[in-house]
Amino acid sequence: MSIKQRLEKSAKMLSRFSGLLGEAVKLLLPFANANVFFHVIDGNSYTLEIRDMAASVSEGKTEPITLELIGSEEHFLEMLQGKISFAMAWVNEKIRVKGVRNNLMNAFVVGMIVGGMG
Amino acid sequence: MATITEKLAKYAYEMKFSEIPAKTLNIGKMQLMNLIATIFAGSKTRPSQIVLETFQNAGGTPLASILTTNKKVGLDKAVLINGVFAQALDYEDYGIPMHCGCTTVPVSLGYTEVMDLSGKDLLLGMILGNEINCRIGLSLFPSLTTGQTMDPLVHPISTAVIGAKLMNFEFEQMLNAIGIASYLPMYPILKGFFGPHTKVLTSAFPAQNGVIACQLAAKGFKGSHNIFEAPDGFCHLMSDMPSPERITIGLDAEHWLTNTISFKLYPGCGYLDAPLDCVFEILEKHPNLDPDEIESVKVKLPGMGTVSMDLSHRFESTLEGLKKSDSSYIILNFNVPYNIAAALIDKELTPRQFLDDRIFDPKIHELAKKVTVETDLAMTISIFQSFIPKDKKITDIKPSMFNELIANAIKGDFKWEFGSKVIIKMKTGQKYNASTTIAKASPGKHDKQFILKKFRQEAAYIGYDSTKTDELIKILDNIDQYESIHDLLNYIT
Numbered sequence: 299m300s301i302k303q304r305l306e307k308s309a310k311m312l313s314r315f316s317g318l319l320g321e322a323v324k325l326l327l328p329f330a331n332a333n334v335f336f337h338v339i340d341g342n343s344y345t346l347e348i349r350d351m352a353a354s355v356s357e358g359k360t361e362p363i364t365l366e367l368i369g370s371e372e373h374f375l376e377m378l379q380g381k382i383s384f385a386m387a388w389v390n391e392k393i394r395v396k397g398v399r400n401n402l403m404n405a406f407v408v409g410m411i412v413g414g415m416g
Numbered sequence: 417m418a419t420i421t422e423k424l425a426k427y428a429y430e431m432k433f434s435e436i437p438a439k440t441l442n443i444g445k446m447q448l449m450n451l452i453a454t455i456f457a458g459s460k461t462r463p464s465q466i467v468l469e470t471f472q473n474a475g476g477t478p479l480a481s482i483l484t485t486n487k488k489v490g491l492d493k494a495v496l497i498n499g500v501f502a503q504a505l506d507y508e509d510y511g512i513p514m515h516c517g518c519t520t521v522p523v524s525l526g527y528t529e530v531m532d533l534s535g536k537d538l539l540l541g542m543i544l545g546n547e548i549n550c551r552i553g554l555s556l557f558p559s560l561t562t563g564q565t566m567d568p569l570v571h572p573i574s575t576a577v578i579g580a581k582l583m584n585f586e587f588e589q590m591l592n593a594i595g596i597a598s599y600l601p602m603y604p605i606l607k608g609f610f611g612p613h614t615k616v617l618t619s620a621f622p623a624q625n626g627v628i629a630c631q632l633a634a635k636g637f638k639g640s641h642n643i644f645e646a647p648d649g650f651c652h653l654m655s656d657m658p659s660p661e662r663i664t665i666g667l668d669a670e671h672w673l674t675n676t677i678s679f680k681l682y683p684g685c686g687y688l689d690a691p692l693d694c695v696f697e698i699l700e701k702h703p704n705l706d707p708d709e710i711e712s713v714k715v716k717l718p719g720m721g722t723v724s725m726d727l728s729h730r731f732e733s734t735l736e737g738l739k740k741s742d743s744s745y746i747i748l749n750f751n752v753p754y755n756i757a758a759a760l761i762d763k764e765l766t767p768r769q770f771l772d773d774r775i776f777d778p779k780i781h782e783l784a785k786k787v788t789v790e791t792d793l794a795m796t797i798s799i800f801q802s803f804i805p806k807d808k809k810i811t812d813i814k815p816s817m818f819n820e821l822i823a824n825a826i827k828g829d830f831k832w833e834f835g836s837k838v839i840i841k842m843k844t845g846q847k848y849n850a851s852t853t854i855a856k857a858s859p860g861k862h863d864k865q866f867i868l869k870k871f872r873q874e875a876a877y878i879g880y881d882s883t884k885t886d887e888l889i890k891i892l893d894n895i896d897q898y899e900s901i902h903d904l905l906n907y908i909t
Contacts, residue, residue: 320811322800385726403560403656410719410791
């Protein structure tokens with residue numbers, strides 16, 4: 299499965315998560331409305347657009363970017379397939395986050411969901 | 417209009433022991449007993465011993481006791497050393513949303529001893545400190561530093577407030593103590609938190625800063641009286657989603673965040689409590705379960721647990737990684753597979769499982785490789801349920817209701833629904849499983865018998881006989897009846 303297909307599956311998961319929690323999710327998750335940019339350094343990049351916790355995927359970079367994750371296609375696939383969590387990918391320097399201090403918590407939550415929580 | 421600092425100072429200044437409800441007081445007594453057991457256990461660790469060797473002869477007037485030793489040092493160093501003992505095994509307690517007793521107990525013990533105060537004062541200081549910690553912590557939530565990594569931001573402030581209260585400061589001095597301490601947070605760096613000895617300084621050094629803030633305020637040193645809500649103030653700089661108004665919600669004698677405290681029955685991060693409860697439930701039913709015959713172990717946890725564990729999931733958690741020059745047992749306090757495997761092999765999970773002979777035992781690490789950890793969506797959602805009234809569904813909740821939910825939850829019977837499920841599959845195909853929605857010593861259960869069991873276990877670990885332990889338990893159970901804590905100190909120093 300390609301990164302795009304994986305991300306589309308994650309978008310459905312995100313919407314399901316939102317459906318289960320309703321607006322309560324916005325209490326805790328700062329990315330209820332966000333553009334998450336998957337910057338693939340050796341392949342096509344994608345943006346996961348989240349609006350009221352309903353998500354869709356588009357190719358390329360859709361401004362304004364809220365959160366940018368940077369890594370190789372291999373490492374993104376590892377994460378999206380749930381073989382490695384975002385947190386593990388980050389501490390082991392497989393995936394970087396732009397602007398660590400401000401974005402890291404958002405990245406953990408996004409990573410947990412796109413990595414196949416369920 | 418009063419600032420948040422002024423409202424908080426007034427709350428602390430006016431709080432009376434007689435206003436603390438019986439339920440909260442009982443939790444405070446459990447916290448004291450649990451923390452002393454934790455200090456007994458933590459005092460034996462290598463980083464604790466290094467800190468003791470380094471500071472036991474520090475200058476200043478030796479007024480305050482270093483627990484488990486017969487030594488006294490200046491109050492700031494006693495708070496530092498006892499605080500390190502308290503957090504050395506990550507074995508203490510946590511409230512919503514951060515650790516509390518690792519600082520509030522050693523600090524209150526120190527000031528109560530130095531000021532020659534009573535058992536009631538000791539409990540008042542602890543409970544006030546818990547309230548200050550959790551309120552300020554909630555104002556920063558959600559943030560990257562939720563949980564124990566929030567301690568170094570907030571614990572200087574709770575320490576200063578405890579000191580100001582027990583030293584009977586004037587209102588103006590209390591305000592300055594808060595303002596000065598809020599200027600002295602320390603920011604946690606995850607790389608130093610997960611693995612090396614530095615993690616044991618997480619709360620203890622900031623607490624020392626709080627003592628210093630209090631000493632300065634006593635002499636008229638000034639701190640900001642508007643430190644929390646200002647755009648360039650504490651909350652906005654420490655969190656990306658600050659809510660300073662939460663500090664003062666339900667700031668009265670009806671709302672007690674102390675009631676949210678969970679006690680740890682095993683060394684390690686809080687998300688280990690529920691899965692280890694499950695493992696011991698299985699072992700109780702099947703005491704002869706042979707770890708050599710285990711094919712796999714599956715652990716299901718809420719997302720908060722798995723994200724925290726994954727952050728610590730570095731190669732230092734492996735047998736080879738532990739041999740790295742900057743690694744230590746501390747990394748294993750976050751590692752679910754190691755703890756589950758050690759519990760299944762040793763039939764216990766105590767400080768002994770973090771000594772060199774156990775952490776370097778290849779057999780434990782081989783079994784740990786068979787343990788997988790999964791995020792469970794239903795359990796993740798259940799955590800939200802901890803704050804939602806029974807007559808409401810989660811989908812009824814709007815973001816604007818958060819503060820009200822928190823206030824109602826801590827006023828009523830708060831339950832901390834951080835559950836787990838453990839499934840052990842044997843090579844024969846036989847399966848054993850257990851699940852829980854609330855850990856044994858968390859809000860919703862808070863079963864004192866387990867704290868007593870832990871207390872006896874750790875007292876024995878440092879060489880107390882059962883008679884001495886029983887006498888100590890009697891003092892702790894009735895500490896609010898003592899005009900002085902010297903009897904208690906005689907037993908624990």
